[in-house]
Amino acid sequence: MKNLRYFLLAFALLLTAVAAGAQETKMKANIPFDFMVGERVYPAGQYLLNSISGNGAAIRIDGNPEVQASLVLTHACETTQPSKQTKLVFRPVGENYFLHQVWIAGNNLGREFHASREEIRLAQNREQELVVVAANTTK
Numbered sequence: 001m002k003n004l005r006y007f008l009l010a011f012a013l014l015l016t017a018v019a020a021g022a023q024e025t026k027m028k029a030n031i032p033f034d035f036m037v038g039e040r041v042y043p044a045g046q047y048l049l050n051s052i053s054g055n056g057a058a059i060r061i062d063g064n065p066e067v068q069a070s071l072v073l074t075h076a077c078e079t080t081q082p083s084k085q086t087k088l089v090f091r092p093v094g095e096n097y098f099l100h101q102v103w104i105a106g107n108n109l110g111r112e113f114h115a116s117r118e119e120i121r122l123a124q125n126r127e128q129e130l131v132v133v134a135a136n137t138t139k
């Protein structure tokens with residue numbers, strides 16, 4: 001019973017550390033090309049990306065007066081080195097750009113967008129490179 005208490009205490013501390021490490025996404029970027037997130041197309045322009053949920057999984061894309069704001073689910077991604085800049089990473093496939101990841105400078109945890117059916121269909125049998133667009137954090 002005593003070991004179970006220690007285990008539960010250690011588990012609670014671990015969960016607290018993970019929750020404290022969850023990053024909040026707040027950024028602004030001027031995207032020079034049309035892009036897609038999921039099945040939705042966004043025209044080139046200035047956008048705000050803000051995490052909505054406590055764990056950062058839901059990100060609101062807003063700021064361009066031509067399109068209605070939307071909420072998109074993401075999942076965590078990680079790199080060994082902290083990001084040197086706040087940035088959006090796009091995956092170009094043919095003539096289309098798909099929002100792939102968002103990174104905040106100084107963090108090795110980012111958010112990754114799920115690939116849509118269209119992205120998967122277009123990406124078959126094509127080499128893929130990534131396109132990075134610099135962004136600024138907002139308050």
